Amino acid sequence: MIVAIPVDEDQKSLCPSFGRAPWMMFSDTETGAQKILENPAAQAQGGAGLKAAQFVADQDAAALITVRCGENAAKVLKAAGIAIYQSGAPEAAENLAALRDGRLSEMTRFHPGFVGGQP
Amino acid sequence: MTVAVLSGKGGAGKTFAAVNLAAAAGKAVYIDCDVEEPNGRLFWQPRGVTERPVTTALPVFDPEKCVGCRSCVDFCRFNALVYVKKAPMVFPEVCHACGGCALVCPQGAVGEQHRKVGVVEEGNRDQIHVVTGVLRTGEVSAVPVIRAALSAGLSRGDLTIIDCPPGSGCPVMESVREADYCLLVTEPTAFGLHNMAMVHQLCRLLGKPCGLLINREEAPYAPLEDYCAREGLPILLRIPYRRQLAQWGAEGAVAVRRDEALKAEFTRLLREIGGTAV
Known part of the structure; x- marks a missing residue:
């Protein structure tokens, strides 16, 4: 299973924003293979969460571990059959271990997003 | 002539200024572009109101x-x-x-369906043609309704007063685009000045001549006076802080219809910016 994690500039710690994270880490839990790709949505004018969700779906991820996630992105991820987990620690590695041990729970609260935030 | 009334900060007195300006003129088209909370109609209470839907296109996939x-x-x-x-x-x-x-x-494979995002109401009161844009509650973008309200009201008469939304974003830009003059309204407060300065910059960027109405003034506010002097923004009218005005507002009364001196002030303002009163 491929797990996606939005990570910060250091490519290790979770970025609090899913849509605008500079990097997206993809880890294969079976093989241990890991790649870190630039998040194409980071600089999006609008709809960053949607674009990031599309990107995660295109990488065939089956799960996402994130600090927070907007409603729109959640809709896309759900449609793509991607499970969304609430992060439990600041570092990506700790979260992968926690997911493996069944210590992460699925996210139930999604924020309304920032689309149209500028009045 | 088309005059846009805007303030940046909400509650500064845009609707008060726009309604009284139109009423002082006697004959005007009043367009309420504050489509999230169009309050002008509460003062006009227009008669013979007709309503048209505003729709926006949405793609559908085959x-x-x-x-x-x-x-x-x-x-x-x-x-x-x-x-x-x-x-x-x-x-x-x-x-x-x-x-x-x-x-x-x-x-x-992409077709279009139409989705209703609001309505435009049109009615009359005395010699005021009242156009009101009303955004459907929950809609994110006010722009389609503002465009529809403007296209219904613009070029209907010699004098058009546009009551703009608060802020300085896309809905405001859309509202002032066709204006010949921007009447800025502010309170003599730090917050009022800050947001007024933002819309002032915007209007200048769009090449619009601007003038200022200071509302609810108890005493001159030095930072505001300095700003106007420094930026060459003419102060056209100072409305004092008066309980009576608040009371008339709460009653839904148009102040210039009850106060001849105030009417004269608005008439003078209109003349100064190049509009005409009937």
Whole structure:
């Protein structure tokens, strides 16, 4: 299973924003293979969460571990059959271990997003 | 002549200024572009009101024709489209109805449906033609309703007063685009000055002549006076802080119809900016 994690500039710690994270880490839990790709949505004018969700779906991820996630992105991820987990620690590695041990729970609260935030 | 009334900060007195300016003129078209909370109609209480829906286009996809090339997804700069599980999805509140997805689709798989986002009301009171844009509650973008209200009201009469929304974003830009003059309204407070300065910059950027109305003034506010002197912003009218005005406002009364001196002040303002009173 491929797990996606939005990570910060250091490519290790979770970025609090899913849509605008500079990097997206993809880890294969079976093989241990890991790649870190630039998040194409980071600089999006609008709809960053949607674009990031599309990107995660295109990488065939089956799960996402994130600090927070907007409603729109959640809709896309759900449609793509991607499970969304609430992060439990600041570092990506700790979260992968926690997911493996069944210590992460699925996210139930999604924020309304920032689309149209500028009045 | 078309005069846009704007303030940046909400509650500064845009509607008060716009309604009284139109009433002082005697004959005018009044367009309420503050479509999230159009309050001008409470003062006018227009008669013979007709209502027209405002719709916006939304793409619909023909699954028979779509081959999953994603041209539409890649084209959409607002990221309103995604493609998952071999099907396109649209997010209506993110879509700006530009129609680009239909243009770029090589398969002709994108059609249009229309979604109601608000209404435009039109009515009359005395010699005031009242146009009111009303955004449907929950809609994200006010722009389509503002455009519809403006196209209904503009060029209907010699004098048009546009009551703009608060803020300094897209809805405000849309509202002032056709204006010949921008009447800025502020309170003599730090908050009022800050937001007024933002819309002042915007109006200047758009090449509009501007003048200021200071509302609810107890005493001159030095930073505001300094700003006007420094930026060459003429102060056209100072409305003192008066309990009576608040009371008339709460009653839904138009102040210049009860106060001849105030009417004379608004008439003078109108003349100074190049408008005419009947």
